[in-house]
Amino acid sequence: MKKKRYFSRTGLFILSAAFAIIFLLPTVLTITNSFMEQSEISSNYGVIFENASGSSSTYVSKSVNLKFIPEKVSLSQYITTFIKSPEYLLKYWNSIILVVPIVLLQVGVAAVAAYGFSRWRGKVRSGIFFAYVILMLMPYQVTLVPNYLVSDWLGILNTRWAIIFPGAFAPFSVFLLTKFMRRIPASLIEAARLDGAGEWHIFTRICLPQCRAALYSIAILVFIDYWNMVEQPLILLNDATKQPLSVYLSQINASEIGIAFAIATVYMIPSLLLFLHGEEYLVEGIAYSGSVKG
Amino acid sequence: MKKAKNAKSSVSARSAKSVKRLDTLKSACFLGPSLLGVALFFILPFGVVVYYSLIKSPIDHSFVFLDNFVRVINNASFQIAAKNTAMFSSIAVPLAVILALMLALMLECRIPLKSQFRTFFLSPMMVPIASIVLIWQVLFHQNGVINEILSLLGGGNIDWLNSKYSQVVVISLFLWKNLGYNMILFMSALSNVPAELLEVADVEGAKSAYKFFAIKLRYLSPTVLFVTILSLINSFKVFREVYLLSGSYPYESLYMLQHFMNNMFNSVDYQKLSAAAVLLAIVMILIIAILFFIEDRFGKDVEG
Numbered sequence: 001m002k003k004k005r006y007f008s009r010t011g012l013f014i015l016s017a018a019f020a021i022i023f024l025l026p027t028v029l030t031i032t033n034s035f036m037e038q039s040e041i042s043s044n045y046g047v048i049f050e051n052a053s054g055s056s057s058t059y060v061s062k063s064v065n066l067k068f069i070p071e072k073v074s075l076s077q078y079i080t081t082f083i084k085s086p087e088y089l090l091k092y093w094n095s096i097i098l099v100v101p102i103v104l105l106q107v108g109v110a111a112v113a114a115y116g117f118s119r120w121r122g123k124v125r126s127g128i129f130f131a132y133v134i135l136m137l138m139p140y141q142v143t144l145v146p147n148y149l150v151s152d153w154l155g156i157l158n159t160r161w162a163i164i165f166p167g168a169f170a171p172f173s174v175f176l177l178t179k180f181m182r183r184i185p186a187s188l189i190e191a192a193r194l195d196g197a198g199e200w201h202i203f204t205r206i207c208l209p210q211c212r213a214a215l216y217s218i219a220i221l222v223f224i225d226y227w228n229m230v231e232q233p234l235i236l237l238n239d240a241t242k243q244p245l246s247v248y249l250s251q252i253n254a255s256e257i258g259i260a261f262a263i264a265t266v267y268m269i270p271s272l273l274l275f276l277h278g279e280e281y282l283v284e285g286i287a288y289s290g291s292v293k294g
Numbered sequence: 295m296k297k298a299k300n301a302k303s304s305v306s307a308r309s310a311k312s313v314k315r316l317d318t319l320k321s322a323c324f325l326g327p328s329l330l331g332v333a334l335f336f337i338l339p340f341g342v343v344v345y346y347s348l349i350k351s352p353i354d355h356s357f358v359f360l361d362n363f364v365r366v367i368n369n370a371s372f373q374i375a376a377k378n379t380a381m382f383s384s385i386a387v388p389l390a391v392i393l394a395l396m397l398a399l400m401l402e403c404r405i406p407l408k409s410q411f412r413t414f415f416l417s418p419m420m421v422p423i424a425s426i427v428l429i430w431q432v433l434f435h436q437n438g439v440i441n442e443i444l445s446l447l448g449g450g451n452i453d454w455l456n457s458k459y460s461q462v463v464v465i466s467l468f469l470w471k472n473l474g475y476n477m478i479l480f481m482s483a484l485s486n487v488p489a490e491l492l493e494v495a496d497v498e499g500a501k502s503a504y505k506f507f508a509i510k511l512r513y514l515s516p517t518v519l520f521v522t523i524l525s526l527i528n529s530f531k532v533f534r535e536v537y538l539l540s541g542s543y544p545y546e547s548l549y550m551l552q553h554f555m556n557n558m559f560n561s562v563d564y565q566k567l568s569a570a571a572v573l574l575a576i577v578m579i580l581i582i583a584i585l586f587f588i589e590d591r592f593g594k595d596v597e598g
Contacts, residue, residue: 009404009405011482012400012403012405013405013406013407015342015400016400016401016405016411017411019397019411019412019415020410020414020415020539022469022470023414023415023417023418023473023474024414024417024431026418026421026425026426026470027417027418027420027421030421030425030429042484045432083579085326090524109327109331110328111329112324112327112328113324113325113327113328113329115324116321116322116323116324116328117325119321119324120317120318120321121444122318122321123502124324125321128325128329130582130583131337131522132332133582134578134579134582135332135336135337135340135525135573136527137402137526137530137578137582138571138574138575138578139530139531139551139552139574140342141533141551141552141555141556141559141567142340142343142555142574142575143336143339143340143343143571143573144556144559144567145342145343145346145469145559145564145568146338146339146340146341146342146343146346147335147339149339149340149342150334150335150339152333160446165331165334165335166335166336169328169331169334169335169336170336171328171332171336172527176329176437179520184323193427199320199323199324203324214399221475224419224420226428227422228423228534230423230534231534243546246422246423246424249422249424249425250424250427250534250538252424257428260424260425260428261423261425261428262505263489264421264422264424264425267422268420268421268422271420272420275413275416275419275420279412279416281415282416282478284322
């Protein structure tokens with residue numbers, strides 16, 4: 001009996017390891033390939049991206065070559081992107097000043113609203129909540145035209161606010177946070193109320209500390225979502241000097257795949273830091289210590 | 295005496311009413327900022343979409359009611375797009391839920407390096423979309439890695455993105471990107487299954503299959519619905535990758551509703567775009583209503 005268990009655990013370990021490798025592969029590939037020279041990239045992927053070879057003299061291998069370890073570790077891709085053309089740094093900065101306000105505002109607005117949804121229930125409020133869920137599910141393409149019209153009408157078209165405002169009020173965080181806050185025991189809130197605490201006091205002193213991990217994990221999700229945005233800036237922020245790096249990355253063409261890996265690696269750093277710092281929160285954010293229902 | 299009692303009850307009724315009014319006021323204060331923004335940036339635009347779906351053209355604002363809808367429903371590319379989107383979501387979403395649950399159960403078995411594996415499974419969330427697209431091209435191109443492996447095994451040469459297998463490419467991308475987070479959601483839900491219940495089941499000699507279906511799954515049911523809703527949202531977001539992989543007019547089985555809307559936008563046919571959007575919204579409302587109804591039934595079952 002014991003032996004059988006041991007074997008099945010080894011089997012499960014091998015299975016998980018196999019899955020883990022598949023999941024990790026593209027991340028590792030992006031990072032290691034960013035340290036290859038352009039000639040190596042061209043010879044590895046030339047078959048697929050026909051324009052990638054640049055000049056005709058470069059050697060192109062007949063089949064695609066998936067290599068993890070560069071023949072010669074080189075920083076040339078980084079030098080071409082970030083030192084020779086500082087415009088990428090500007091685009092990087094654009095990403096930061098668009099995404100950081102969105103994350104802070106969206107989580108802030110959502111925390112207040114989620115308290116409203118979870119503290120008081122009623123027909124009207126659950127109707128509104130249902131509407132939030134529906135709006136959250138609508139693909140971006142649905143309101144492509146009216147979004148343009150509304151931001152034109154508000155006079156924020158082609159400014160950063162055209163991206164930041166809709167992001168700040170996106171219903172996604174409200175939905176998630178309401179789900180978390182409904183798990184806070186009603187007795188806790190009732191006790192504070194009997195002690196004479198006002199609603200704002202209950203919200204900031206009892207509710208928010210209880211869902212600190214949830215707030216952090218939602219901030220990570222929102223950050224990753226907007227860090228990779230493409231459609232919104234293309235339509236609402238036509239000015240190329242204000243567009244984030246994600247838009248440029250998505251339009252990169254075949255002759256620049258070496259650069260693409262380098263930019264992607266640098267672009268991954270903030271998400272990576274958030275993850276390493278907050279992975280426990282991501283797990284805990286949902287687990288919610290305390291008396292949990294469901 | 296009687297009079298006094300009446301007075302007292304009317305006072306309490308009045309105070310109950312005023313408490314209720316006060317509660318409404320308080321909740322309005324908390325919901326206000328969000329409602330204002332949502333109304334301006336989400337509800338108003340959606341209202342414009344509904345309006346556009348009912349008028350003749352942006353110049354001629356005469357109401358035509360259902361004409362646009364009839365035009366869209368009879369449109370061949372809309373039919374293809376709707377069919378493909380429905381097919382993609384109905385395969386990818388259940389797979390994302392079931393596989394994530396299986397991964398979570400697998401990691402629950404106290405295998406070594408559990409937390410490292412968890413991190414690895416989450417890593418796809420960080421990778422920028424452009425490099426995902428590049429790597430998927432390297433993998434699934436006709437001269438790509440997958441075909442090379444297949445040819446070593448004696449398989450045929452498949453042009454993945456331009457064949458009936460093209461949805462496989464997108465489903466694999468979707469699963470790769472989203473399984474990690476779904477798994478995390480299930481892992482934390484699993485850790486909330488009361489240990490005493492499982493111990494009792496052990497003492498009574500319950501089989502592990504019984505423990506899973508009779509105990510764990512009941513406690514997991516709210517999470518299953520939650521993960522389903524999240525996966526549904528993410529299944530719509532995969533369009534970005536599809537678009538970057540294969541452009542505005544991909545192979546027929548990859549032509550999604552968002553392609554249709556995007557192309558209607560580019561050809562300035564706002565009426566068809568809006569009518570398609572409203573139809574999509576109606577379908578979503580039905581799906582979410584059903585999911586909420588199920589959650590109400592099963593959620594109470596567990597909480598009680």
